[in-house]
Amino acid sequence: MKISKELVAASATPLVLSIIAQGGSYGYAIICRVRELSHGEVVWTDGMLYPVLHRLERQGLIESRWGLSETGRKRKYYTLRKEGSQVLETERAHWRVVDGMLNQLWQERRSCPTAMHPILAAG
Numbered sequence: 001m002k003i004s005k006e007l008v009a010a011s012a013t014p015l016v017l018s019i020i021a022q023g024g025s026y027g028y029a030i031i032c033r034v035r036e037l038s039h040g041e042v043v044w045t046d047g048m049l050y051p052v053l054h055r056l057e058r059q060g061l062i063e064s065r066w067g068l069s070e071t072g073r074k075r076k077y078y079t080l081r082k083e084g085s086q087v088l089e090t091e092r093a094h095w096r097v098v099d100g101m102l103n104q105l106w107q108e109r110r111s112c113p114t115a116m117h118p119i120l121a122a123g
Helices: 005-021 027-037 046-058 082-107 118-122
Strands: 062-068 074-080
Touching (some): 005 027, 005 082, 027 046, 074 082
8 A cells, every 4th residue: 555645744744753752863763663653554765754854953843963873873863842842742633633533434334324415415
């Protein structure tokens, strides 16, 4: 199953902020975590992730610092700022509303499945 580019783009900010909120991270680890969380259904590339990270940094939601990996290579680590935590809470609330609506629609059992909505029937 291929997730649409629009859905991937819409979910990028809350996903990245959520992953970084779990204790900071770096680019490749974020890409791996997204793949893991989606069971391989969503595969991000550097070209998709880094513009998101740079945008979030420009907006003051995350900050970066250079550090050394376990192998001694330089790596840029990202951490969540207070402003990022606030935006993440708002994003959570928005996505919970959307998730709740979709779950209601997909689990709804209508008593009369062939009945047409009154507005549609009148047209």
